[in-house]
Every structure is written in structure tokens, then in C-alpha cells.
Amino acid sequence: MSVIPIFIILIVIIGGFLFFQNRWNLGRKFGYFLLGGYTLFLVITFVVYLFIPVDAFLDEDFPEDGETKDMFHSVVYNGVPIKEFAEFEKASWDFNVAEGESIWLTTEYYDFPVIIERVDDQEELKVTLYEMLPDVEPVELFGDQGEDGVVLQSNNLTIYSREPYYYELGQFEKEFPFTRFTAERAEIYMHALDILNFEKLYYIHLPEHVELLYSPDMYVEWLRN
Amino acid sequence: MSLNRVNASDIVKKQFQYKLKAYVGVFTSLVVVQIIALIFSYGGTGGGFSSSNGIDVRYQTYTVDNVIVLTSLWALIHAIILTTKKDWQHAFPFVGNSWTNNLSNILLLLFASIIAAVLTVLSAFAIRVIIFHFVNEDLFRSYTFFLTAENILSGWYVLTFHFFFICAIGYFLGTVSRIHPMLPILVPVIMIGLLIVFEQIHQGFMIEIATFYYEETNPALFFVKMVTTSTILFAVSVFISNRTEVRT
Numbered sequence: 001m002s003v004i005p006i007f008i009i010l011i012v013i014i015g016g017f018l019f020f021q022n023r024w025n026l027g028r029k030f031g032y033f034l035l036g037g038y039t040l041f042l043v044i045t046f047v048v049y050l051f052i053p054v055d056a057f058l059d060e061d062f063p064e065d066g067e068t069k070d071m072f073h074s075v076v077y078n079g080v081p082i083k084e085f086a087e088f089e090k091a092s093w094d095f096n097v098a099e100g101e102s103i104w105l106t107t108e109y110y111d112f113p114v115i116i117e118r119v120d121d122q123e124e125l126k127v128t129l130y131e132m133l134p135d136v137e138p139v140e141l142f143g144d145q146g147e148d149g150v151v152l153q154s155n156n157l158t159i160y161s162r163e164p165y166y167y168e169l170g171q172f173e174k175e176f177p178f179t180r181f182t183a184e185r186a187e188i189y190m191h192a193l194d195i196l197n198f199e200k201l202y203y204i205h206l207p208e209h210v211e212l213l214y215s216p217d218m219y220v221e222w223l224r225n
Numbered sequence: 226m227s228l229n230r231v232n233a234s235d236i237v238k239k240q241f242q243y244k245l246k247a248y249v250g251v252f253t254s255l256v257v258v259q260i261i262a263l264i265f266s267y268g269g270t271g272g273g274f275s276s277s278n279g280i281d282v283r284y285q286t287y288t289v290d291n292v293i294v295l296t297s298l299w300a301l302i303h304a305i306i307l308t309t310k311k312d313w314q315h316a317f318p319f320v321g322n323s324w325t326n327n328l329s330n331i332l333l334l335l336f337a338s339i340i341a342a343v344l345t346v347l348s349a350f351a352i353r354v355i356i357f358h359f360v361n362e363d364l365f366r367s368y369t370f371f372l373t374a375e376n377i378l379s380g381w382y383v384l385t386f387h388f389f390f391i392c393a394i395g396y397f398l399g400t401v402s403r404i405h406p407m408l409p410i411l412v413p414v415i416m417i418g419l420l421i422v423f424e425q426i427h428q429g430f431m432i433e434i435a436t437f438y439y440e441e442t443n444p445a446l447f448f449v450k451m452v453t454t455s456t457i458l459f460a461v462s463v464f465i466s467n468r469t470e471v472r473t
Contacts, residue, residue: 031249057367177383
């Protein structure tokens with residue numbers, strides 16, 4: 001908000017207040033009554049504040065460092081089987097692919113990590129979407145937000161992604177004068193993504209007889225057996 | 226002629242008590258200013274937008290800055306008003322002189338600063354409660370939401386001296402303005418002009434001054450800096466006031 005409207009509103013309120021104070025001849029008692037009433041209001045809010053639970057905050061749900069689920073890192077670098085993350089499976093798509101075919105992998109709208117695992121006992125190409133959403137509900141937006149989907153057409157395997165989830169969050173800044181003499185300083189940068197703990201990835205079970213091609217710009221990791 | 230001997234401290238005490246009643250408008254306007262500041266704080270004082278693949282986050286930052294800024298403005302204006310001729314003449318129902326009048330004014334400003342600091346610190350909780358219960362946003366950081374006892378004490382301590390310091394500046398400017406009828410117009414112009422000139426001569430001058438006072442991390446040194454500067458400003462004001470005192 002600009003400074004000028006603030007001062008205009010300030011002048012209007014103070015001017016109006018002084019006008020009515022003179023018109024109704026509000027005296028000294030009213031002044032102290034107002035001060036007392038305001039102080040009482042602040043004291044009541046302080047008491048209410050004391051009852052605000054700590055676990056009402058998002059960062060309280062966020063696990064300590066090293067304890068995050070971090071699907072992509074766990075699967076690709078730590079060898080954790082993707083089955084361990086079955087609870088985050090959102091959707092899957094199966095496609096019949098003829099032997100010896102080459103498939104070109106592309107994405108539409110947004111890029112997400114893709115993990116590919118070669119499987120020798122499977123004839124179908126299977127794409128699974130894993131999505132780890134934060135506990136907090138996203139804001140519902142007007143209009144079509146699209147949906148996640150995978151389409152195989154003319155040997156092009158295209159991953160479509162829905163519009164990003166939208167969140168509105170608030171934070172308080174604890175700075176001057178509250179932290180003037182202490183080592184703590186207000187952390188006003190966000191870390192929102194850490195707190196929200198959001199992750200979305202596609203996992204492809206690729207039959208032995210199918211060749212998969214993709215642009216080097218894509219974020220693709222192969223699992224080495 | 227009265228034969229009663231009245232000492233200065235009694236006069237100052239009586240004048241202070243009288244002014245507490247006479248200048249109730251100081252506290253009334255403090256309440257109005259703080260309510261306005263709380264209303265403005267409801268919309269947040271900053272924020273931003275972060276976007277990553279698959280997730281967009283708009284965040285709003287809430288602070289008590291609006292309350293501090295507007296209350297500082299209130300302190301400056303009331304300190305200036307106390308030095309105006311009309312208000313100056315209010316001080317003479319009692320036996321006294323310019324010295325006792327100034328001292329009772331300074332006591333009133335100190336008292337008002339203490340009250341303002343208490344209310345400003347309490348308003349930090351009011352903002353938190355209002356945002357928590359009435360704004361449809363999830364708050365994602367508990368660390369900056371909750372204030373410790375140390376934070377509260379620090380806030381009250383810093384704000385008391387901050388408002389008193391602002392009062393000293395206002396009192397000084399108001400007193401200087403009384404030297405000549407042209408000065409109420411010239412003083413602000415000269416002050417702003419000097420600040421601009423100093424800033425041009427020595428870049429970062431204003432930041433250095435602000436840093437000197439407000440980046441002090443030692444409570445005792447903060448006290449010394451604030452009280453010493455305020456005392457000098459009040460002393461100069463009293464000196465000027467004594468020299469210009471003409472009561473008609």
C-alpha cells in the first residue's frame with residue numbers, strides 16, 4: 001500500500017475524531033476511558049495469544065533435516081524401491097508397445113523428474129505419477145486447471161501436467177525491536193518449499209525391447225540394476 | 226505575598242499531575258493512531274511470490290512496523306505541540322518558572338513514551354491474534370510468530386527509549402521554532418536541506434546515524450546513546466526556552 005492513502009486515511013480519522021470530540025464535548029474522562037478500553041482490548045488479545053497452539057503452524061509438521069521422504073533422492077541415489085512410496089501414487093498409465101519400437105519422451109507445460117527402470121518381465125510400458133503434497137490445502141482457483149495425464153501417440157510419449165497448485169501463506173517477522181539484543185534474527189526469507197515438502201515425479205517401467213529417446217534438457221534418471 | 230516555601234520538585238510534581246489531566250488528548254490520539262496502525266497492519270507490510278514446478282506460493286509478511294512508525298510520528302507531533310505558545314501558557318496556573326515547566330513537560334513525554342512502548346509491544350500480540358483467527362492464510366513459521374519473554378522485555382526497553390528520543394527531537398525542533406515567527410516554516414526546510422547536504426558530502430550519512438543508534442546490540446550502550454542524546458536535546462531546548470521566555 002502506498003504511503004499517501006495511509007496519511008489521507010489517518011488525517012480523515014483523526015480529523016473526524018477531533019470534530020466529534022469537540023462537537024459532543026467529550027472530555028477528560030472519555031480520553032482515559034478510551035485509553036483504558038484499548039489497553040483492556042490489548043490485554044485480552046494477549047491472553048488469547050497465549051492459547052494459540054504451536055502445532056497450528058506448518059513448520060511444526062516438517063521433519064528434521066535428514067528425515068525428509070525425498071522420493072527422487074531416495075530412489076535414485078539410495079536404492080530405495082519405489083514400492084516404499086506407494087502411498088504417494090496418484091495415477092498410472094499402461095501402454096502396449098510393439099517390440100523394437102523407439103519411443104520419444106516429451107513433456108507439455110511443466111517438467112518434472114522422470115525415473116526410468118528397465119523391466120524384463122513386462123510387456124507393457126507403465127508410467128506412474130507420484131505426488132507428495134503438503135498437509136495444507138491449496139487455494140481453489142477459478143477456471144480449468146487441467147489435469148495430469150500421459151498420452152502415447154505416433155510413438156510420442158507425452159506427459160501433460162496440471163497447473164501448479166496455489167498456496168497463500170502468511171508469516172510474521174520478528175525483528176526490531178524484539179530481537180535487538182539477542183543473537184536471533186528474523187528469518188524473512190521463505191523456505192516455503194522446504195516447509196511444504198512438495199514433490200512430484202514420474203516413474204516409468206520400460207520393457208526391455210523398447211528404446212526410449214528424449215531431449216538432453218529433460219530431467220531423466222535411469223535406475224542401474 | 227505568600228510566605229510558604231515551595232521547593233522545585235513539588236512544583237514539578239504538581240505540574241506533571243496537572244498536565245496528565247490537561248493533556249489527556251495525548252493519550253486519546255495515541256489510541257486512535259494505534260488503532261489505525263493495527264488496521265493497516267491487517268493487510269501485511271510485505272510479501273512475495275515463489276514459483277517452482279508444480280507449486281506456486283504467495284506469502285504475506287506481517288510486522289508491527291506500522292504501529293512503530295505511526296506512534297513515532299505521534300511522539301514527534303505531540304512533543305512539538307507541547308512547545309507551542311498556546312500549550313506553553315497552560316502551564317502557568319501553578320507557581321513555577323520555565324525550568325519547572327520544561328521539566329514537567331519532559332516527565333510527561335517520558336511517561337507518554339513508556340505508555341506508548343507498552344501499548345506498541347501489546348499491539349504485536351493483537352496483530353498476531355487478529356491474523357491467526359481472521360485471515361484465511363496458513364501461517365508457516367512458528368519461530369517468528371511466538372515472542373519470548375526476552376523479546377517482550379527487549380521490545381519494551383528499546384521502544385521506550387526510541388519514543389523518548391523522538392520526543393526529544395520534536396521538543397528541540399518545537400523550541401527552536403519559537404525563537405522567531407519565521408522559524409516554524411524555516412526549521413523543517415533547513416533540517417531537510419542539511420540532511421540532503423550531509424548525505425551528498427558524505428554518502429551513507431543517514432544510514433550511519435541510524436546504525437549508530439538502532440544497530441546497537443549492547444543494552445547498556447543503547448541506553449547511554451539514547452539517554453545522552455535525548456538529554457543534550459532537552460538541555461539545549463531548556464536553555465533556548467529560558468532565553469526566549471516572554472510571557473504576555
